[in-house]
Amino acid sequence: MTVQSKSRLSFLTESRVWRSFFRHGWPDNPLDRSLTMTSNVFFHLHPVKVSRKSLRWSYSFGLGVISAILFAVLVITGVILMFYYVPSIERAYPAMKEIQLSVPLGEFTRNMHRWSAHAMVLVVILHMVRVFYTGAYKPPREFNWVVGVSLLLMTLGASFTGYLLPWDQLSYWAITVGTNIAGYAPVAGPAMREMLLGGADVGQNALIRFYTLHIAVVPLIMIVAISIHLWRVRKDGGLAANDVAASNRAANPKAK
Amino acid sequence: MPDQSPVTDEIFPQHTNKTYALVELMHGESPLVGKGPDDTVFSFPVVLLWEIVLLLGVTLVIFLFSLFKQAPLEAIANPLITTDPAKAPWYFIGLQELLEHMHPLLAGILIPTILVLFLVALPYIDHAREGAGVWFSSARGKRIVALTALYTVIVMPAYILFDNAFSLRELLRNSAPQWVAQGLLPALIILVINVIPLLVLWRWKPSTREVMLTLFTILLVSAVVFTLSGFLFRGPGFKMYLPWQMPNGYNPFDGL
Ligand code: HEM
Numbered sequence: 324m325t326v327q328s329k330s331r332l333s334f335l336t337e338s339r340v341w342r343s344f345f346r347h348g349w350p351d352n353p354l355d356r357s358l359t360m361t362s363n364v365f366f367h368l369h370p371v372k373v374s375r376k377s378l379r380w381s382y383s384f385g386l387g388v389i390s391a392i393l394f395a396v397l398v399i400t401g402v403i404l405m406f407y408y409v410p411s412i413e414r415a416y417p418a419m420k421e422i423q424l425s426v427p428l429g430e431f432t433r434n435m436h437r438w439s440a441h442a443m444v445l446v447v448i449l450h451m452v453r454v455f456y457t458g459a460y461k462p463p464r465e466f467n468w469v470v471g472v473s474l475l476l477m478t479l480g481a482s483f484t485g486y487l488l489p490w491d492q493l494s495y496w497a498i499t500v501g502t503n504i505a506g507y508a509p510v511a512g513p514a515m516r517e518m519l520l521g522g523a524d525v526g527q528n529a530l531i532r533f534y535t536l537h538i539a540v541v542p543l544i545m546i547v548a549i550s551i552h553l554w555r556v557r558k559d560g561g562l563a564a565n566d567v568a569a570s571n572r573a574a575n576p577k578a579k
Numbered sequence: 580m581p582d583q584s585p586v587t588d589e590i591f592p593q594h595t596n597k598t599y600a601l602v603e604l605m606h607g608e609s610p611l612v613g614k615g616p617d618d619t620v621f622s623f624p625v626v627l628l629w630e631i632v633l634l635l636g637v638t639l640v641i642f643l644f645s646l647f648k649q650a651p652l653e654a655i656a657n658p659l660i661t662t663d664p665a666k667a668p669w670y671f672i673g674l675q676e677l678l679e680h681m682h683p684l685l686a687g688i689l690i691p692t693i694l695v696l697f698l699v700a701l702p703y704i705d706h707a708r709e710g711a712g713v714w715f716s717s718a719r720g721k722r723i724v725a726l727t728a729l730y731t732v733i734v735m736p737a738y739i740l741f742d743n744a745f746s747l748r749e750l751l752r753n754s755a756p757q758w759v760a761q762g763l764l765p766a767l768i769i770l771v772i773n774v775i776p777l778l779v780l781w782r783w784k785p786s787t788r789e790v791m792l793t794l795f796t797i798l799l800v801s802a803v804v805f806t807l808s809g810f811l812f813r814g815p816g817f818k819m820y821l822p823w824q825m826p827n828g829y830n831p832f833d834g835l
Contacts, residue, residue, distance in 0.1 A: 495656035563712035
């Protein structure tokens, strides 16, 4: 960096406004790079340093990060769809038609929401598979694995409750088939099914219940659970690939 | 008197009675006081760039997919007209396939419950730290996974086809009560399918991790087989067809 551009930069990064936002200088040195991560609420989920091993693509395939990205895409496209959708059995389907036909980019937004939802279920499953086969559920990561299992179940729940909302034949019968399975449980089964549907059949009560679960309850719990999950990845010492690097080092301290 | 101990012992003493030592005054990058040399990099900006690349990549793929493939919207929901076939969403269709082969209590409740409990309990059963952070933990682990996958990919489709051709429900209609033909027998079959590889493995004196590798691989491959069977090979009446020979122009992919 030339002296001139450096001083222009420090004019910016030492200004009252910049400092009120970031509380640290331009991140071109170890201290400011550390502060960038620790003094920012979003970056704070990351560790300050990571091992090269855990960054290797062939270790994690980035599947956890991709899950989180898909979740974000779903929240954004979902909120856009909420501006037009009405959870009533008379108006839901016409609202879908309107989104498809007359809302600007409505069909595109719906496509993005639906394909991201399918992709997220798939990617979260693949992420779990990679975590399992790399043995990353072992101590100290047991709890984060359990948080992960709950995230998988919630991902399925979010997808399933969203499936009913278009109120077309596909969604109606898929949910009917799906909730019938719950009804087979002994003793509590029929009651559970009725609690989920708010009645004996898939109708207005079911639609409003699924809608509320889909747009509020499940995503809110997921945001909290994902935050815990990512924070725990850091607290557990980064990815499990780090542990291998660490134990190799303990066995052979001179090795690089 | 010159110190005789090797340099690494001096910097990273293994056994010492001293409670303090001035090792060196240095200008360095790492805040990792008291730790050996490590192979780490600052998260800023490497990890963030990595995440931005994934963000752009994922969004681009979804953008393109959403431009070219429209989300389905069938006719408005009608409780009086059943669609044929009526399928659950793809991530539950494995369960629907399972329901074809056994009592709903077993397929819809017991097996899913056992699977979730298995996932939750997994890190508490296999709690040794060895083998974390490495794909399949070892070369032997890799072979175990490959052989188990091969075994399951043969046995599970065979079970589905066999049970489809000679349904226990039909064969034993008059000779055994339903809970035997639909509950006990299929449960035993599934159990035996799981136990055979474990018995083979037993002769290799497996670690807990290797037992888990076997069980998880059976679970994963079975889930894929049942999902593909239900999704691709079931047509009208939920009967078996080859995907390219579906009657009535039924296309499984229309139901995504
Ligand atoms: C909404 C779903 C999920 C999100 C957004 C998510 C996100 C992440 C991220 C970003 C990481 C960092 C490493 C990586 O990218 O692979 C991670 C690691 C991890 N995840 Fe998830 N995850 C989800 C679901 C799950 C599930 C279903 C499981 C297991 C049942 C799980 C268990 C773990 C564990 C144990 C780690 C540490 C991995 C290691 O140390 O190598 N997560 N997760």
